[in-house]
Amino acid sequence: MSHIKLYSKFDLAREASVWKKIGIFYLPIVLLIAVAAAAIFFYVEPFPRQHTVLATEQRGTVTDQLGDGFQSFFERNGLPLQIESRTGLDEIEKDLRDPGSKINASFVVSGAGSPADYPGLVSLGNVAIAPLWLFYRGDAISVDDPFEYYRDKPIAIGAPGTVSQKLFKTLMELNNPGTGDKPNFLKLPHAEAADQLLAGNIDALFIVDAFSSPIVQRLLQSPDIKLMNFPLVDAYVRRLPFLQKVTVPRGGIDISEIRPPLDVAMLASGVNLLVEKDVHPTVQWAFLLAAREINLKTSNFFPSAGNLPQYKDRGFPLSPVATRFYTSGVPGFFGYLPFWLASLLENVWVVLFALFLLALPIFKKIVGYRGFASQKLLWLHFWELRYLEDELKDSRTAADVKSVLDHLRRLDDQVAATWVVDDQMRHYFNLRRCVASAIQDADKRIAALEKL
Incomplete structure (x- = not known):
């Protein structure tokens, strides 16, 4: 048993030695492959190299709430995400247009901006819905076109520059062309406008925001404030496809007091998440998975909006990552591996698959490469033996022969340490015999020269 163990250790040592020699033999090819692999690694860029900066609107808005949810998801998965708050869409658009701006992701509500306004951005889809609320006070109002009703009020x-102001203008111009900016259209911040409406200083307030918005909730809970119904909601959706229909059911706000007393049909727009084209795929996957998680954990007051994220506003082109997300779903390994590793595999799987296909034939030929190197090493030893035999023949003194003998003995040690493949074994033993014969000849030459 001990003999087998010693033989195994010696066997492994010789194997390591020969692979070291094989590595030196193939060093130029190895270096070339290493350079190619480094170039592929640099091209794929498996990890983000820059921070992600997301622009949101003012505190309490739907985009601000989404920003908090995204930041929480990013932190849990070890990705940096910086949130920058802006007062309105105009400021966000200005930052996105500025090449020197650090903002590289933003929310854009459908209808408040067009793809032409954001030529360098791609969409990750709709990550939330933003209902269009028209609150008013006083007697109940029943009209076909609420915007025409408030044309002069x-x-x-x-x-x-806010989303509300831009969408109000779009909807007002739909059936009331040439309306423009009239003095009765009060461009007030939402919080101030809500205070004015509750105090009775203004008649109505138009706001585009989520159901969970503190301002929206404050107005919904006030018994003095009513919610406008849109009888022509289906016609609006037909004219403006980026809009969708949502309904506040009878008693949906307060079932004990049955508020509202009737179903209220409303319009809603999608909240698109746009990113710069060069934002790293890992960051895009993080945004998409965070949006899905937020939707699953949030109680959606408007179930007709469907599961989010989704691709509804097709005016904005999807990024390649988002295209894979909506067509193929989330890869299964995201559920088993850490996020960074799962996203890395998703980003480089094509390269890994290509390398695997290349590795198969290489693996099949590795034995041949090893055999070729084994044969080459033996032939190099044979050539060295040939040169030493020539030197031995030309030696005229005992000192010269002893020098050749030293080289022969080193060669014998090298040959003994050389691992060869099975079909080269006969050449190995033939070489050992030839070297031994040359050593014997050298010993005889030394003895003969020393007698002279």
Whole structure:
């Protein structure tokens, strides 16, 4: 048993020695492969090299709430995400257009911006819905076109550059062309406008925000404030495809007091998440999975909106990552591996698959490469023996022969340490015999020269 163990250790040592020699033999090819692998690694860029900066609107809005959810998801998965708050869409658009701006991701509500406004961005889809709320006070109002009704009445429409102000203008112009900016369209911040409406200083307030918005909730809970019904909601959706229909059911706000007393049909728009085209795929996967998690954990007051994220506003082109997400779903290994590793595999799986296909034939030929190197090493030893035999023949003194003898003995040690494949074994023993014969000849030459 001890003999087998010693033989195994010696066997492994010789195997390591020969592979070291094989590595030196193939060093130029190895270096070339290493350079190619480094180039592929640099091209694929498996990890983000820059921070992600997400622009949101003012505190309490739907985009601000989404930003908090995204930041929580990013932190849990070891990705940096910086949130930058802006007062309105105009400021966000200005930052996105500025090449020097650090913002590389933002929310854009469908209808408040067009793809032409964001040429360098791609979409990750709709990550939330933003209902269009028209609150008013006083007697119940039943009209076909609420915007025409408030054409000449005081109504707060949001601060300049906000989503609310932009969508109000779009909807007002739909059936009331040439309306423009009228003095009765009060461009007030939402919080101030809500205070004014509750105090009775204005008649109505138009706001685009989530059901969970503190301002929306404050107005919904006030018994003095009513919610406008849109009888022509289906017609609006037909004219403006980026909109969708949502309904506040009878008693949906307060079932004990049955508020509202009737179903209220409303319009809603999608909240698109746009990113710069060069935002790293890992970051895009994080945004998409965070949006899905937020939707699953959030109680959706408007179930007709469907599962989020989704690709509804097709005016914005999808990123390649989002295209895979919506067509193929989330890869299964995201459920088993750490996020960074799962996203890395998703980013480089094509390269890994290609390398695997290349590795198969290489693996099949590795024995041949090893055999070729084994044969080459033996032939190199044979050539060295040939040169030493020539030197031995030309030696005229005992000192010269002893020098050749030293080289022969080193060669014998090298040959003994050389591992060869099975079909080269006969050449190995033939070489050992030839070296031994040369050593014997050298010993005889030394003895003969020393007698002279």
